[in-house]
Amino acid sequence: MAHMKKSIVIGASSGIGEAVARELSNRGWAVGVAARRVEQLEALAADLGAEAHVQPMDLKNVDSARAGLASLIGKLGGMDLLLISAAMANPHSEHSWDMEKAQIDVNVTGFTALAFDGWNYFVEQGRGHLAAISSVAGLRGNRMNPMYSASKAYMFRYLESLRLRAIHEKLDIKVTDIRPGFIDTAMDGTKHIKEAKALRFIVLPPDKAATQICDALDKGKRTVYVPKIWKNVELPYQVIPDFLYEKL
Numbered sequence: 585m586a587h588m589k590k591s592i593v594i595g596a597s598s599g600i601g602e603a604v605a606r607e608l609s610n611r612g613w614a615v616g617v618a619a620r621r622v623e624q625l626e627a628l629a630a631d632l633g634a635e636a637h638v639q640p641m642d643l644k645n646v647d648s649a650r651a652g653l654a655s656l657i658g659k660l661g662g663m664d665l666l667l668i669s670a671a672m673a674n675p676h677s678e679h680s681w682d683m684e685k686a687q688i689d690v691n692v693t694g695f696t697a698l699a700f701d702g703w704n705y706f707v708e709q710g711r712g713h714l715a716a717i718s719s720v721a722g723l724r725g726n727r728m729n730p731m732y733s734a735s736k737a738y739m740f741r742y743l744e745s746l747r748l749r750a751i752h753e754k755l756d757i758k759v760t761d762i763r764p765g766f767i768d769t770a771m772d773g774t775k776h777i778k779e780a781k782a783l784r785f786i787v788l789p790p791d792k793a794a795t796q797i798c799d800a801l802d803k804g805k806r807t808v809y810v811p812k813i814w815k816n817v818e819l820p821y822q823v824i825p826d827f828l829y830e831k832l
Contacts, residue, residue, distance in 0.1 A: 595670030643694025691735035
């Protein structure tokens with residue numbers, strides 16, 4: 585009997601994380617799911633069946649989150665893929681230190697802690713796949729939410745650095761940076777997503793985003809834009825002269 589691949593999705597109670605967990609399960613993976621909202625996780629696990637395991641987790645509490653990841657690996661009996669999807673946004677452009685720090689705690693500190701532990705687990709195991717949901721928001725600064733775009737740019741560089749380490753040290757570890765644009769989720773319920781819905785070709789529902797993401801994971805892609813059209817926007821967006829970008 586073939587070895588059942590084992591995946592862990594952090595931030596799986598809704599949105600992209602939930603959709604990816606469902607898609608991985610549909611593709612024959614055993615799935616461990618973690619998030620703050622336990623009721624949603626338990627409902628998801630009930631849908632996915634016997635090969636799904638639940639772990640309450642809040643990335644704002646780093647020590648607890650790290651212990652939770654170790655616990656979930658134990659419940660699954662191993663881990664072949666770690667996908668970090670948990671993130672905190674600022675949809676109402678709140679200007680407060682509490683909001684800035686909350687995003688740092690989740691998007692930077694929490695992400696790094698779990699990526700660090702996942703990486704070390706895969707090094708010890710001798711193989712594995714580390715992936716995370718960043719965002720096209722990391723391509724340039726954003727006056728409406730400076731910390732969100734900064735935290736996503738941080739994720740770009742951290743994942744790239746781990747990938748370079750894997751290549752240099754000849755490790756059998758894949759690292760995938762998944763950069764969504766507009767995905768029709770509660771987290772993207774901002775003025776920008778509402779305006780973008782007029783252009784349906786750049787807005788994806790979570791299930792279609794999950795299909796693209798899992799296809800890319802199966803291929804071991806390094807960087808993935810979702811929807812794919814954002815790949816064509818990457819370079820022009822980054823080279824827009826400052827005097828023009830500042831008017832947007």
